[in-house]
Amino acid sequence: MLTVKTIENNRESIVSRLKVKGFDAEAIVDEIIETEGTRRKKQAELETLFAEQNRVAKDAGVRIGALKKEGKHEEAEIVKQNAAEESAKFKTLSAALETEVAQLEKQLHDKLVLLPNLPHESVSAGKSAEHNEIVKESGTIPEATQLPHWELATKYGLIDFEAGNKLTGAGFPVYTGKGAKLQRALISLFLDHNTEKGYLEVQPPLLINADSGFGTGQLPDKEGQMYHVTDDDFYLIPTAEVPVTNLYRNVIVAENELPIKLTAYTPCFRREAGSYGKDVRGLNRLHQFDKVEIVQITKPELSYAALDEMVAHVEELVKKLGLPYRILRLCGGDISFHSALTYDFEVYSTAQERWLEVSSVSNFESFQSNRLKLRYKTQQKKTELLHTLNGSSLALPRIVAALLENNQTDKGIIIPDALVPYTGFDIIS
């Protein structure tokens, strides 16, 4: 959510920059500025009213006190009655104004949440995924025409898709044997890699409340994409980003604690309504999957350096696994509502002959922290919004898909060296 101040002070540039995201902000920005003007005026009126009321009460109080001391109880009673009448008048006026202000605030809020984050200047105006810029491509792509991972998973007894269908439904696979062990190994490898680089490991709840959903932007924007436990009004987390970032909701961080670097492994739950076809085959798109996430909270002026650092960090991890990968800078049409700049990592899936997204690293600037009320105190004792960033490091299913497909040999599936200490085996056969 952009701050009202930002909108007021940068009307023109906001409208033009949001065009990069294909968003026509002109009307809504004007409405926000107008509503805010009215709100402020009404708020000032209301506060003046309160000030008068406070003064009346104070004066009356002083007089009542004095009169009572002198034993003039009847006179005190008269003062009391006068004050009561005045107070009643104020209350009628202020009640009306309060309703008005509350309505204006709601209107303002409803409009503010419609505005996407401003894209970084390096974000191009492309309309869809084809227009993303390939920043880097690395690794050798093996020969094609081998078994897809869903066949390999069945062949080696790694994943039981049918059992998942029975227990829950499509998109909830059951990992078995070396398949299950591989999951655990990947999670450990990823977490170790992250903690070695100074990320603090946390284990958050998997259900969150609506306030948390709002803080990171899943609510109200992506309401339908989360599983909702209606009896308790909880949501299953779609990513660890939500609980981990929300640790800092309503927090004023001490400057010396920055930057904050956190990592968490969690299962992720996504309804993915409307997905179908080859995109969802096997491990390509699941309702429940495992992911290790990294989150950083930094001072505004350092957030892009942090983004670069996170991209480099994720790249190391992909390299450790020996998978061919590429890094994309998302264009305006493909970047998310909340992000200012996003880099996607994709690994090549040999049998499917296509790239699979395995990580998305984003700088949200102050878009989340404004919702979260996540701030720090500057040297000048000003409180200022911080910047939040996060990235997958990494999401498991498509990594597994690529590992299985790319590393298959006549003898079996070769486990990358970096992973062997965690799996305890170097081949799946």
Place this chain on the structure above:
RNA sequence: GGAGAAAUGGCCGAGUGGUCGAAGGCGCGCGCCUGGAAAGUGCGUAUACUCCAAAAGGGUAUCAAGGGUUCGAAUCCCUUUUUCUCCGCCA
């Protein structure tokens, strides 16, 4: 789940109807003192919004949250939430 107690600033803690955004202490910041430090000592030390060109200085709100009583609420009443203690249940 049942019974009871509690919730005050960064922390501890005082405050049962008025001049209380809140004593006192700790911590922290800036001084003084000192050769340097400790001790001592002086001053300062919440957040949001808002008025003012800015600063200085005002205004409003906030003592878990929401509502109520009252001329006036940290203080009284109601609801909710959370925490603690005891009992029950339980991995």
